[in-house]
Amino acid sequence: MSLPCLKDHSIDSLRERFQASGIERWRAEQVAGWLYARGVESFDEMTDLSRELRVQLAEQWSLRALEIDAVQRSLDGTLKAALRTRDGARLESVLIPEEARNTLCVSTQVGCPLACSFCATGALGFTRNLTAGEIVDQVCRMREVLGGAAEITNLVFMGMGEPLLNLANLTEAIRLLVHPKAFGLAPRRVTVSTVGVVPQIEELLSVAPIHLAVSLHATTDEVRDVLVPINRQFPLDVLLGELRRLEGVNKRRPVFFEYTLIDGLNDSLEDARRLAPLLHGIPAKVNLIPMNAHDDSEYRAPSPARIDGFLRAVAASGLRVTLRRSRGPDIQAACGQLALRGGHDHAA
Numbered sequence: 001m002s003l004p005c006l007k008d009h010s011i012d013s014l015r016e017r018f019q020a021s022g023i024e025r026w027r028a029e030q031v032a033g034w035l036y037a038r039g040v041e042s043f044d045e046m047t048d049l050s051r052e053l054r055v056q057l058a059e060q061w062s063l064r065a066l067e068i069d070a071v072q073r074s075l076d077g078t079l080k081a082a083l084r085t086r087d088g089a090r091l092e093s094v095l096i097p098e099e100a101r102n103t104l105c106v107s108t109q110v111g112c113p114l115a116c117s118f119c120a121t122g123a124l125g126f127t128r129n130l131t132a133g134e135i136v137d138q139v140c141r142m143r144e145v146l147g148g149a150a151e152i153t154n155l156v157f158m159g160m161g162e163p164l165l166n167l168a169n170l171t172e173a174i175r176l177l178v179h180p181k182a183f184g185l186a187p188r189r190v191t192v193s194t195v196g197v198v199p200q201i202e203e204l205l206s207v208a209p210i211h212l213a214v215s216l217h218a219t220t221d222e223v224r225d226v227l228v229p230i231n232r233q234f235p236l237d238v239l240l241g242e243l244r245r246l247e248g249v250n251k252r253r254p255v256f257f258e259y260t261l262i263d264g265l266n267d268s269l270e271d272a273r274r275l276a277p278l279l280h281g282i283p284a285k286v287n288l289i290p291m292n293a294h295d296d297s298e299y300r301a302p303s304p305a306r307i308d309g310f311l312r313a314v315a316a317s318g319l320r321v322t323l324r325r326s327r328g329p330d331i332q333a334a335c336g337q338l339a340l341r342g343g344h345d346h347a348a
């Protein structure tokens, strides 16, 4: 039988486990410091632990949750890693280098059960939730790929899967990411993107003052029902009502609304003008993403002129709005393209 993975546990949870097996509670911080702050990958390298303790830990715990299958580098510098779990499930994470930051886009599920009509991950179907260890090990593996050449400064849960359908493992992973003795990321540098699984949002925000991104994509239920089928369960007024109610909870952090622009579907000037009244009362930032085409969808991005017109109309309504430049489309690493295609023949 394989050993439990130590990376599945936040420091608090590890304290309890250590105590139960006769190890001092404070060792949890020490081990986490080695694993996440210093990036070691074996108990043997934890040189300020006694030999006996290292042996005991190695008998009780495994450390590695993921192996790297392949790494692809885009012409724009974006890196996509194809990863494998211990039971052979496959997933992808993407590193997006920008001038002042390096953002890692991590996955929370193998596949996704939500079947959004424009998303390639949705077309894969759902295999299983990732464990907390498999979530944080995506950071460890990408750091290994970078080899000290760059640091991961920001983290977005925008890879494969719906984070809020894997809330327990997601929150355990976030606790490690923001703990000063573990990864030590500032909560504002962590963003969780959701389609809006309404009953789970408040609990997520209670873990740490992270940023919330909401995949909106439409200004009417009629269109959103088609693009994001879970809208039938949590329609716009329910979702936006909850965000309004939680406005004070998340300490002035704006909600990022992602809006994938699809030609002829949600890209009219009426849509653009409906956004501001719809989002009224929510501190909002709108992020426009032109549809990234892929094999599982007929949808296409609008023309540049139409995108520009939409952007201007939203800006004129007083909302903060940005256009997201697509990163890594040549290696199928852009939003909505993660579907485990290729990547084995041109490993970097």
Ligand code: SAH
Pocket (backbone or CB within 6 Å): 118, 119, 120, 157, 158, 159, 160, 161, 162, 163, 193, 194, 195, 213, 214, 215, 258, 260, 289, 290, 291, 292, 293, 294, 335, 336, 337
């Ligand atoms: N399930 C979560 C996390 C995934 S985030 C969520 O949907 O929010 C991935 C983002 O990429 C989402 O905003 C999603 O709507 C967007 N996306 C999916 N397919 C896309 C495509 N083909 N082109 C552009 N954006 C896409």
